[in-house]
Amino acid sequence: MKSASPTLEGFRAIFCIPSLGLAEVAWRWSFAAAVGALLIFGALQFLDTLPVTPGEMALLRTRQPALVARAISHIVRGSAPRALAAAIVIAFCIGVAWILVASLGRAAGIKAMLDYFLVGWNSSQTTGWRLSSMMGLNFCRVAATLAAVIACWGALLLAGASPPGARVSPGIAGLVFFTVAALIISVWSVLNWFLSLAAIFAAGEGRDTFSALASAVDLFRSHSGPMLAVSTWFGLAHAGAFFLFSVMAMIPIALTKALPARAVLLGVLVVVLLYFAFVDFLRVGRLAGYLYISHGPEPVSLVPTPQLFGGPPPLAPSARVDQDELILSDLSANPS
Secondary structure, eight states: OOOOOHHHHHHHHHHHOHHHHHHHHHHHHHHHHHHHHHHHHHHHHHHHTSOOOHHHHHHHHTOOHHHHHHHHHHHSTTOHHHHHHHHHHHHHHHHHHHHHHHHHHHHHHHHHHHHHHHHHTTOOOOOOOOHHHHHHHHHHHHHHHHHHHHHHHHHHHHHHOOOTTOOOOHHHHHHHHHHHHHHHHHHHHHHHHHHHHHHHHHHHSOOOHHHHHHHHHHHHHHSHHHHHHHHHHHHHHHHHHHHHHHHHHHHHHHTTTTSOHHHHHHHHHHHHHHHHHHHHHHHHHHHHHHHHHHHOSSOOOSSOOOOGGGOOOOOOGGGSOOTTSOOHHHHHHOOO
């Protein structure tokens, strides 16, 4: 029996249960709105702590770029410790909120996908899930992201450092920074991908954090072909959507002289929001494809298993010879 394509199953899940994509949009956009409100509130509170003298206010009212810049430099002078403290508090709040919201949203989505596939497979096998495992995976994702940011900052300092008396050209410094940053981002993306994949086992099978991560690695090792195929096809769909929505965003920009500025800005904003919504739907479909590979009714394979030393492939069970079955020589030797 030929196995179904995990990529097609992922796209089919998007169209059959669009509520999964809408739920993904809901919890991600709600979190983004909360983060935006928190950043605005933090910025306003920080600006409220900055003292402004009448002389600095007079410079601001001149609307001269040089005088305004001088006034701003005087206002924010000595406020770096407060800005750093505010940034740390805001980042901590965002990280904690992300761990909780992403754990609940991803677990609910995976359980709904699993129920959808189980109905199609005429199976009723369900398992519980652990909130602690999901939170552990998302905590690792936050920690990996923080480590990547710190490492990129260290790469920037490394590129700008030079021995005493030596001059480093900006081209060499930029090459060193971008090379190290690309390596850091590559390692972070791979680790983040495995942590995201491990959520399938934490929410679908109730495994703990490290057991789910180990299962994700084993799944990739045993089904690397189908998983790379799912990632490739959904990546191509993502790239095509980016190109399409970029062209759509050029339409209101091209009408800048004929439309008001607010209308142009609103049109670009609508296109950007539609693009992000479509990307969230693709993210759900890709996860559904991975779920089909891991919990499918039969092993999924796109490439036949290679044979060692060029030997013949093993016979299927139906093609093997039964040793107890009579053959023509036995029948001729025993006519009775």
